Structures are given as C-alpha cells and as structure tokens.
Amino acid sequence: MSEGHRAAYVAFDRFPSAKGSAVHIRHMAAELFDRYGGGLLCVLGGGGLPAYQREGGVEIVRFGAVVPNLLDRAEAFSAWVADRLAPHRDTLRLCHVRDPWGALPALSAGGRLVYEANGLPSIELPYAWPLAAPSTLAKIRDLEGECLRRAAAVVVPSQVIEAAVTSRGAAPERVHLVPNGADPVRPGLPRPPAAPGRYLIYVGALQPWQGVDVLLRAFARLADLTDLSLVVCSSVSPSRARPLRRLAERLGVEDRVTWQHTLPHDEVAAWLTHAELSVAPLTASPRNLDQGCSPIKVWESMAAGTAVVASDLPVIREVLGEHGRLVPPDRPAELARAIRVLLEYPEAARDLGRRARQHVEEGFTWKHARARLAAVYDRVEGH
Amino acid sequence: MTPCAVTTGFFTLGKCGQMAVAGCPACGRALCADHVADGGLCPECAAARNQFGHPAAAAAYRRRAHRHRTAQEYTDVGWYAGLDTYDRAPFDPGAGADQDYLDDGADALVDS
Numbered sequence: 001m002s003e004g005h006r007a008a009y010v011a012f013d014r015f016p017s018a019k020g021s022a023v024h025i026r027h028m029a030a031e032l033f034d035r036y037g038g039g040l041l042c043v044l045g046g047g048g049l050p051a052y053q054r055e056g057g058v059e060i061v062r063f064g065a066v067v068p069n070l071l072d073r074a075e076a077f078s079a080w081v082a083d084r085l086a087p088h089r090d091t092l093r094l095c096h097v098r099d100p101w102g103a104l105p106a107l108s109a110g111g112r113l114v115y116e117a118n119g120l121p122s123i124e125l126p127y128a129w130p131l132a133a134p135s136t137l138a139k140i141r142d143l144e145g146e147c148l149r150r151a152a153a154v155v156v157p158s159q160v161i162e163a164a165v166t167s168r169g170a171a172p173e174r175v176h177l178v179p180n181g182a183d184p185v186r187p188g189l190p191r192p193p194a195a196p197g198r199y200l201i202y203v204g205a206l207q208p209w210q211g212v213d214v215l216l217r218a219f220a221r222l223a224d225l226t227d228l229s230l231v232v233c234s235s236v237s238p239s240r241a242r243p244l245r246r247l248a249e250r251l252g253v254e255d256r257v258t259w260q261h262t263l264p265h266d267e268v269a270a271w272l273t274h275a276e277l278s279v280a281p282l283t284a285s286p287r288n289l290d291q292g293c294s295p296i297k298v299w300e301s302m303a304a305g306t307a308v309v310a311s312d313l314p315v316i317r318e319v320l321g322e323h324g325r326l327v328p329p330d331r332p333a334e335l336a337r338a339i340r341v342l343l344e345y346p347e348a349a350r351d352l353g354r355r356a357r358q359h360v361e362e363g364f365t366w367k368h369a370r371a372r373l374a375a376v377y378d379r380v381e382g383h
Numbered sequence: 384m385t386p387c388a389v390t391t392g393f394f395t396l397g398k399c400g401q402m403a404v405a406g407c408p409a410c411g412r413a414l415c416a417d418h419v420a421d422g423g424l425c426p427e428c429a430a431a432r433n434q435f436g437h438p439a440a441a442a443a444y445r446r447r448a449h450r451h452r453t454a455q456e457y458t459d460v461g462w463y464a465g466l467d468t469y470d471r472a473p474f475d476p477g478a479g480a481d482q483d484y485l486d487d488g489a490d491a492l493v494d495s
C-alpha cells in the first residue's frame with residue numbers, strides 16, 4: 001500500500017456507466033493495469049458509485065464534488081487528479097488520459113503521458129454548450145495542442161481524428177491508430193422478453209448529431225410495414241428522450257417505438273442480436289466530419305451479426321467498410337428506402353451481418369484493440 | 384448471515400456479499416473480513432479519513448504533496464487562471480443546450 005502505483009488512467013467520465021465510453025475505458029484501462037500489475041484509476045463518481053474501491057492491485061478513486069459549472073468542474077477535477085497522483089510521483093511510469101483536464105495534472109506527475117483522443121472538447125463542447133465564446137474555444141484548442149504536443153504518444157480511434165490531432169500539432173510519428181472494437185456476441189442469446197416481433201434497433205446516446213430524429217422520420221415512412229417496430233436502446237436517461245418522444249408522437253409512430261434506457265451492456269447484445277437491422281443515422285455535422293469517432297454501437301452491431309444501415313461518413317466507412325449498407329446522411333427518405341430493401345431481402349441482410357461479424361472477429365475484437373495499445377506502450381517505454 | 388455491503392467490481396459493480404464479521408463504525412455498513420480496513424472502517428470511510436487508507440501512506444502522501452506544491456510541479460494549473468467569467472458563464476448548468484444535461488452524469492465530452 002505504501003508502495004506507489006506505476007500506472008494511472010485518468011478520465012473525466014463517470015465510470016462505469018451505460019455509455020460506449022465506459023466500454024472503451026474498461027478495455028484500455030485493463031490493458032494498462034495488467035501490464036503494470038495494477039494502478040490508479042481516477043474517474044468521475046456520483047450516481048451512487050463508491051468514492052473509493054480497491055480491486056486487487058487497482059485502486060479506483062472517483063471525483064465526487066458537486067461543481068455546477070462545467071469549466072469550474074474541470075478545474076476542480078484537474079486539481080483533484082494532481083492530488084491523487086502526487087503520492088505516486090516517484091514510481092509513476094505511465095499516465096494514460098483521455099481529455100485535457102486529465103492531461104494537465106498528468107503532465108507534471110512524473111511518468112510518460114499517453115493521450116487517448118477520442119474527441120476534442122474544442123469541437124465537441126459547443127454542441128452541449130452553444131453559448132461558449134469562440135475565444136474560449138480557441139483557448140481550449142490551444143490547451144489541446146499543448147497536451148497533444150507534450151504527450152509521448154497519442155492514441156486515436158479513427159483516421160478522421162488522427163487528422164484533427166496532427167492539425168493541432170501532434171507529431172505524426174507519435175500518433176497511433178487504435179480502432180475501437182467489440183467482442184463477438186456469444187451465440188444463442190435468448191430474445192429479450194420485452195422485444196417486439198420484428199424490429200429495427202438504434203443503440204446509443206441521443207444528442208442531435210446522432211441523427212435519431214432522422215431515423216424516426218424514416219421509420220414513419222415505413223408505416224405500411226405494420227409488423228415492424230423500432231427499438232431505441234438509449235444509453236442515457238428517459239428525460240433526455242423527451243424531445244424525441246414528442247417527435248415520435250407528432251409523426252404518429254409512438255405506438256411502434258419501444259424505448260429502453262441505460263440497459264446493462266450485456267443485455268444490449270441480446271437486443272442487437274434479435275433485431276432485423278441496426279441503424280446508425282449519424283448526421284453530417286462538423287462534429288462527425290471533422291472530429292470523427294469510432295462508434296461503438298456500429299462495432300457492437302457487427303459483432304452481433306446484425307446487418308448495419310449507417311450514414312455514409314468517413315468515420316463510418318472506416319468501421320463498416322463493405323460490410324454494411326451506407327446511405328446519405330440526413331435524408332429520411334433514402335434511409336427508409338435502404339431499410340425497406342434490406343427487409344425485402346432478408347437473405348442478403350443475413351449475409352451482410354455474417355460478413356460484418358467475421359470482419360470483427362478477424363481483426364477488431366477488444367483483444368485486437370488491446371494488442372494495438374500494448375504496442376503503443378512498448379514504444380513509449382522503449383524511448 | 385449478514386452479507387458484506389461493500390461495492391466491488393470493475394465494470395459490473397455489485398455488493399461483495401461475503402459473510403459480514405463487523406460493521407463500519409463510521410457509516411455502519413456490514414463488512415466481511417476482507418473489507419475491514421484500518422481502524423475497522425470500510426474501505427471508503429478509511430480512504431476518506433486518510434486519503435489512502437494506510438497511515439504510513441497518508442503521511443508519505445502529505446510529505447510528497449507538500450514537496451510538490453512548493454516545487455510548483457503542477458504549474459499547468461495556470462491555464463485555468465486564463466479563463467475569466469466571460470469564458471466560464473456559458474458553461475453554467477442553465478446555459479446548456481439540453482436542460483437535462485446533468486441528470487445522468489453526462490460530463491463526458493465524448494459520447495460513443
């Protein structure tokens with residue numbers, strides 16, 4: 001106990017949670033802690049999560065202070081992380097962070113910094129905080145650049161964000177692609193009791209750039225398929241779904257939409273497996289085009305062997321390749337048509353799902369992702 | 384049998400559930416032999432009391448933390464000093480695009 005940790009993973013995210021980010025943290029942190037015989041995990045708490053846990057060689061500490069303003073909260077988090085890392089200064093060899101708020105204290109904590117850039121706050125923040133001033137976002141962008149330049153390695157999940165981080169000054173030879181992944185869904189998962197007969201599925205969060213409204217509009221165009229339902233497996237709470245539920249009512253489809261909220265990760269796999277099609281209707285917003293992402297819902301649909309219909313965006317092409325049906329983003333009519341065609345040719349849809357699953361199994365399970373991350377750690381340690 | 388009420392697990396959390404042998408004097412929760420930390424406290428209360436559960440570690444922590452601060456290692460904290468109220472006000476809870484933004488721990492800037 002008095003011996004310090006050699007590794008720390010720091011994330012300004014609640015962990016665990018129902019979100020894709022939590023799945024990602026789970027696997028990346030596991031690789032780090034396996035390598036270093038344990039370590040310190042600094043994450044956000046709340047929601048009844050314990051402030052402190054010890055699991056074997058891993059200590060989990062959760063930031064629980066209630067700070068209403070987001071930037072004040074980020075500042076308090078950075079200071080809190082600095083305090084948590086301080087006792088391990090002499091032993092810390094590697095800090096793995098996923099945002100500038102964790103990178104700031106980690107940069108002076110001893111040890112090398114691995115910065116995992118899944119997104120960039122300077123791009124992402126205005127979506128949730130539309131009043132943020134351009135000058136403020138420029139300051140945040142400067143901070144991102146500073147952290148990215150000083151990191152021993154930068155890990156990105158897609159080529160789109162790779163371009164975004166190099167444009168912020170990260171040295172290209174220190175940027176490494178580690179796509180997300182999914183573990184193959186074990187065959188024979190029982191059908192969820194609440195599942196409707198034949199259904200399309202959406203899995204994920206509900207921000208406007210996810211395009212769930214486009215999917216609802218497309219679904220309204222399939223009203224003649226009276227046996228078809230839409231299941232929305234939301235990773236966020238019901239209150240966030242209110243605007244979309246109102247839209248479903250306006251479109252007259254509310255009776256055929258089933259809402260599931262914050263289901264445990266292993267239950268989502270069963271919902272995915274028994275769906276006719278999984279839809280990822282991401283919009284062509286700068287958030288998706290310039291920053292990119294590696295949507296875990298698409299990986300998980302593929303792993304479940306369920307055919308995917310998704311927006312034709314560079315980030316989606318990277319993940320789905322030939323193994324899904326791409327449609328122009330933000331066009332409900334085109335999305336509806338693509339869904340209808342695949343429903344009419346179930347054998348083709350099944351074949352698409354099978355090939356997607358095989359593609360994941362052959363190169364994009366979490367085991368593959370962890371091996372790619374391990375190679376990055378090897379390089380960082382070798383320097 | 385009274386089951387131990389300490390939360391365990393990494394990604395899937397649950398109660399420990401082993402047979403309790405004591406209760407935490409601070410919060411009262413039932414504790415199994417594995418989860419009795421220093422001073423008979425539960426791990427959470429022990430951590431809250433002395434940061435890291437172990438008196439020696441806590442002392443070492445304070446020493447190092449102090450050395451740290453005085454050596455001004457965490458100088459980058461200065462970045463936040465460059466943010467004024469004009470920068471910060473748009474991030475007040477009421478200024479969010481979604482009024483329910485804080486209800487489910489949506490601090491994450493990146494949603495997958």
Ligand SMILES: [Zn+2]
Nearest residue numbers: 407410425428
């Ligand atoms: Zn206690």
Ligand SMILES: [Zn+2]
Nearest residue numbers: 387399415418
């Ligand atoms: Zn126990």
